[in-house]
Amino acid sequence: MDWREHPANRDFTPEAKVEVLRQMMRIRRFEQTTLKYYNGGRIGGWLVLSIGQESIAAAARSLMGPEDHSISGWRGMGHAIAAGMEMGPCMAELFGKAGGCSKGKGGALSFFAPEKHFWGCYPLAAAHTPLAAGLAFALKQRQSEGAVACFLGEGSVNQGVYHESLNLAGLFGLPVVYVIENNRFAMFTSEARSSRFKDCLARRAETYGIAWDKTGDGDLYELRARLSVAFDRARKECQPTVIEIPTYRYYGSHVADANHKKYRTPEEIEHMKATRDPIVRWKETLLLEGLVSDDDVERMDAEAKAEAMAAVEFAEASAPPTVEDIVKDVYWESDHGTEASKIGRHFF
Numbered sequence: 001m002d003w004r005e006h007p008a009n010r011d012f013t014p015e016a017k018v019e020v021l022r023q024m025m026r027i028r029r030f031e032q033t034t035l036k037y038y039n040g041g042r043i044g045g046w047l048v049l050s051i052g053q054e055s056i057a058a059a060a061r062s063l064m065g066p067e068d069h070s071i072s073g074w075r076g077m078g079h080a081i082a083a084g085m086e087m088g089p090c091m092a093e094l095f096g097k098a099g100g101c102s103k104g105k106g107g108a109l110s111f112f113a114p115e116k117h118f119w120g121c122y123p124l125a126a127a128h129t130p131l132a133a134g135l136a137f138a139l140k141q142r143q144s145e146g147a148v149a150c151f152l153g154e155g156s157v158n159q160g161v162y163h164e165s166l167n168l169a170g171l172f173g174l175p176v177v178y179v180i181e182n183n184r185f186a187m188f189t190s191e192a193r194s195s196r197f198k199d200c201l202a203r204r205a206e207t208y209g210i211a212w213d214k215t216g217d218g219d220l221y222e223l224r225a226r227l228s229v230a231f232d233r234a235r236k237e238c239q240p241t242v243i244e245i246p247t248y249r250y251y252g253s254h255v256a257d258a259n260h261k262k263y264r265t266p267e268e269i270e271h272m273k274a275t276r277d278p279i280v281r282w283k284e285t286l287l288l289e290g291l292v293s294d295d296d297v298e299r300m301d302a303e304a305k306a307e308a309m310a311a312v313e314f315a316e317a318s319a320p321p322t323v324e325d326i327v328k329d330v331y332w333e334s335d336h337g338t339e340a341s342k343i344g345r346h347f348f
Contacts, residue, residue, distance in 0.1 A: 003221035008063065008228030012221075014291050020062050020220065021286060022300050024054040024279050027078040029304035030087055033312060034077070034094055034108075038255055043094045045107040046123065050078040052250040055278035056181055057082040059223045060149055063231055067146030069117040069135050071128050073153055075181070075249075076121030080111040083118035087307055088314035099318030103329065125186070126152060126159035129178065133165045136174035140238055147234035148176045154244075155186020157201050163208075166242070170208035175234035177227070178205075180244040185253065185263065202244035214244040220282050248272050 003009060031049045038047045050057070053075070061082040064070070072079040080090060085101065093100030094108055102110035112120040119135065122128035132150035139146045156162055157180060169176050180201055205212040211233060215226040223245070230241035250273060252260030261269065286292045327334070333341035 003219060003225050006221070006225035006228075008225045009221050012062075012224070016062060017286060017289075017291055018296075020058045021279070021282050021292070021297075022304070023058040023061065023082055024282065025300055025304045026087075026307065027054045027057060027081050028279060029301070029308045030081055030090070030311070031077060033305075033308040034091070035251075035255065037094075037312065043107075044096065045109075046074070047094070047108050047255040048074050048077070048121075048253070049251045049255065050075050050249065052272070052278070053181060053183065053217070053247045054078055055217045055220055055223065055282065056151070056179070056245055056247060059217075059220055060151075060179065060227055063224060063228050064149065065146070066117075067139075067144050067235075068149065068231070069119060069139070069146060070149040070151070071119040071132050071135065072121045072151045073125070073128060073156060074109055074121055074123040074254075075153060076151065077108060077111060079151055080113070080118055080121065083113065084116045085111060085113045085118065087311035091308075091311035092315040092318045095315040095318070096320065097315055097318035098321045098325065099314065103325065104318075104321050105325075105329065126156035126162040126165075128152070129156065129159075129162045129165040130168075132176050132178070133169050133174055136169065136176035136234075136240070137172065139175055140173070145235050146175065147231050148174075149179060149231075150176055151179045151181060153186055154180055154182040154184070154201055156180075157204065158186075163204075166205060166208045166210060166240070169240040170205075170210045173238050174240050175238050176240045177230040177234055178240070178242045179227075180242065182244055182246045183249045184246075185249075200244060202242045205240075205242035210240050210242055212242045212244075214246075217245050217247045217278060218276060218281060220278075220285070248276065 028051055031051050034047060037043050057078040070079060070083055089099060089101040090111055093102055093104060096104045098104050102112060109121050109123045129150060132148050136148040200214050202212040202214050213226050215222055217223055230243050233239050233241050250269060283297055
């Protein structure tokens with residue numbers, strides 16, 4: 001099948017196609033810059049990179065409208081950038097500065113922008129899957145023609161709360177799309193060692209009477225087409241979908257994953273970089289279609305680099321949180337001086 005002829009791609013304008021490439025490049029340059037400053041001792045805590053998986057975030061976002069929402073597991077910085085979060089506050093958050101998107105208090109796992117309909121990155125496996133169901137329930141109650149995209153890793157599918165969420169999504173008919181980004185290793189454990197069911201992780205949705213699909217991240221036209229069916233099902237039929245997307249991360253589960261070249265060989269990693277890089281593949285597609293030139297690509301890459309470095313400058317110029325800030329943003333009552341804050345004990 002020529003996926004270019006799918007209804008989802010017939011109206012995929014040249015400008016939108018180029019924008020997908022731009023978003024993938026922005027995500028990668030942002031994350032590469034964070035890695036540089038993490039290695040330089042400027043960033044602490046967790047740093048979870050999605051380098052190698054950018055096409056999923058960019059393709060999904062290219063299909064989403066103003067009524068749609070998204071939420072992510074811990075590999076979520078790319079999804080945050082794709083959702084429209086600015087690099088400056090995101091970088092400042094990583095630097096632990098008050099100008100960060102969560103005032104420098106949470107780091108990489110606290111990217112959060114309700115105004116962008118992006119409801120955060122969650123470090124505990126599958127902890128966000130019931131929140132996605134709750135968001136979808138709210139959309140249904142408000143009769144909004146929106147959908148919720150919930151991105152999770154293959155390790156999350158073995159958590160009980162994920163199955164509870166699927167049960168409720170199927171039972172109530174919720175407009176949620178669970179997107180399994182299967183990069184083969186949950187933390188340091190392979191899919192073969194963590195999941196007894198070998199056929200397709202998304203197929204487990206059959207148990208709950210939920211539609212499912214599986215597609216790769218190599219052909220962006222196919223990826224958009226398959227995702228669009230799931231989004232349309234959510235928006236028009238108010239029904240959930242589980243879709244699995246095999247992908248590949250070039251780095252470890254997080255930056256402190258010292259064994260990521262042991263459970264995968266360096267040769268395998270280099271081979272995957274050389275043969276299936278999502279940015280290279282989409283760039284080559286656009287070059288063949290005559291939508292960009294090599295000079296265009298170089299300019300976009302330079303712009304992405306400059307934007308990431310400007311984010312570093314923003315972070316470095318931002319003030320750190322004060323000692324007094326430690327007790328803020330803990331209790332709404334205390335922060336806003338409500339009547340409840342005048343009684344009882346809030347800090348212990």
